[in-house]
Amino acid sequence: MSYRLLSVDKEDLATPPGLKERNYLGLSDCSSVDSSTIPNVVVPEIEKSNLNFKATELRLGLPESQSPERETDFGLLSPRTPDEKLLFPLLPCKDHASGATTVHKNVVSGNKRGFSDTWDEFSAVKGSVRPGGINMMLSPKVTSNTKNDVKKCIQEERSNAKSGLKHAPAAKAQVVGWPPIRSYRKNTMASSTSKNTDEVDGKPGLGPLFVKVSMDGAPYLRKVDLRTYTSYPQLSSALEKMFSCFTLGQCGLHGAQGRERLSEIKLKDLLHGSEFVLTYEDKDGDWMLVGDVPWEIFTETCRKLKIMTGSDSIGLAPRAMEKSKNKERIPLRA
């Protein structure tokens, strides 16, 4: 089930175009922007059908927010406006091939500072910036369509390029393990270039920056390239996808029969009582809550990421809460 609890301002600023909401009926794609690791399995086969439904969807959002440059997300669905929403919570997924579940929950609940709250002010995502880091750790079922999606994305992207739309090159969609360059090389280049950003003439992007991501209770850790994201929501979304299998153990294996495994109850639990908080270790070895600092500073200081359970993060929360109280709220746009 998918439901929206949010205000319009967050949509404008915070939701990068690449994130999509999903619903069980497959009517539209939803993006998940939440601090908890809600499973978010991508369903590319819905993409084509979504194009038809687009016209009939209810939308909550600014009419001009149709953002055409967002097609290049590999493995994600067709372009969507940031403002696509459903006004109503939908029925639990019954027929949905990959069992994708998304919750879009931008309102801080209780004492827990929502992840989305923190990047309101710092979000560098403007309408013209394409999402960068859609990590391709998708379920296998999903990736069976990857090639078609990729082709589609590439074609769309090329047509956009021809039509003269400007893209921030750093935000181009990334595929895991592509281009085939060793992490060692990527990291070394990143360390080198980050020290000399001012003298680089016109080079749009810095080298990749891999950091390890661990999660309490997960059997193994992963690595993400921070440079493939340009904002916290993207990172959050990608991490959710990556670690979804751990939070929702019954999650559809290869997407095929996943829906049968999902239980409504589990999702609700996760949504409401989500205990997962994203933290990082900075250069000084301190563990901080992700989202406190502007994205650019975060990428420079982050050394490791960790998805902690709520209880572990309690020590971090108060400081964060203080900071968040001091932050200005950006006013709603009409």
Add this chain to the structure above:
Amino acid sequence: MNYFPDEVIEHVFDFVTSQRDRNAISLVCKSWYKIERYSRQRVFIGNCYAINPERLLGRFPCLRSLTLKGKPHFADFNLVPHEWGGFVQPWIEALARSRLGLEELRLKRMVVTDVSLELLSRSFPNFKSLVLVSCEGFTTDGLASIAANCRHLRDLDLQENEIDDHRGQWLSCFPDTCTTLVTLNFACLEGETNLVALERLVARSPNLKSLKLNRAVPLDALARLMVCAPQIVDLGVGSYENDPDSESYLKLQAAIKKCTSLKRLSGFLEASPHCLSAFHPICHNLTSLNLSYAAEIHGSHLIKLIQHCKKLQRLWILDSIGDKGLAVVASTCKELQELRVFPTDLLGGGNTAVTEDGLVAISAGCPKLHSILYFCQQMTNAALITVAKNCPNFIRFRLCILEPNKPDHVTSQPLDEGFGAIVQACKNLRRLSLSGLLTDQVFQYIGMYATQLEMLSIAFAGDTDKGMLYVLNGCKKMRKLEIRDSPFGDTALLADVNKYQTMRSLWMSSCEVTLGGCKRLAQKAPWLNVEIINENDNNRMEENGHEGRQKVDKLYLYRTVVGTRTDAPPFVWIL
């Protein structure tokens, strides 16, 4: 030969050093098998799970040098979770127990721990050479054990490993009596080193031929080190960060001039261009130049440097050199054998630094070129056809067009014809990596013409199972096949199960292979380890009855004589 006593035959065998030749010798007859195995000193094991240490030692009890490879190649690109496997500990334990006179250990893509390094350092009194490539799991403490305990250490060669740098004093752990070093490569370490200890170590190592420093060694220390070791042949200058004051720079220039044996140069991680000219005096001797980490040096300075390097055989460079720079390489470096052009901008921001023109220029200008790795934004069939005509001697041809599925940018056609021309012309091609828009047709060409092909990397290519079938049926010498994001499924996987007996391994990720297909394969081929790397909860796979539709995310299969491995993590399911 049967009339000669064993000792004579053994003596003859001593001249045969190549692994493959020795393997062939051992198949001739029982007597040769026996003689060969007792005299075998070096063994190469391409997949550490294909055999176990006990059986290895059983056959080759006099082993002195062992090379092991662990994780599959795509682990380099983050496609294999960290805990997948490839642990060296059981090997070192077994070797230690057997009291083998091990002298050399070379590991690639394996998990090495400080415990392993400590055990290694204490178990083999004659240990001489440690080469670790793309390994992980250890810290500088492990290096300290090696330094302290290996009395006759000759080579400590760390290439692109992930090492936890405790910023300790591992370099000072080399005892004063250690004077035997020939190779010292710690370029991949991130932390500061004890410069005094390093200088003293270099000063007392008259045989030191290869020294590769990490980024934390400042320029003046580099100059002093070069003064201590003018005999150096292979130098990694570390960060080469400057600007030094004029006095230090003069000292550096003077030191460089004295290194008349210098043939290989690398490093330059932070280098700023104007200090490159310090190396100009010795450039004419260089046979190998690696500037592929020098992000700060732009085309014109690279060109100035390369113009002096007339004897260059190997060049690793960034695409910031541009097509113009490659044209200079083509006209200057007539001895060039291997070229690698890496992308500066990994995000593909449209910086078309090198194009098909650069590749064509190189192929036209460098007749001895046999290995190429080329990252670019665009390619055409016409260019590839020209390259094939110019350079029929390719052994390794790896082309990576950064954007997946990109067609010929002029004709919008797939690149089938271009790659087809390459495999047709290059009769000795052993390794091929494909990219760009490709249909089944390219695989038909590969199956038809690439008779010597041993390793093939496929990504985002092909249309149907036929593509993979062409390759499996045609390439008789295929050893390693790795495929990602291509529409090949069970039909291709199961068509010829015995084929996998002739191959080292097959990797398929994000393809159309199903769990049912993999299970059938595992049943038909008990001598294969069929591993499914499953990001999700493993147990779920069993309960589901719809295996035929359940796509497998990552499949890795390899032949083995020792059955299922016991160290697989829970997310790896071995059928």
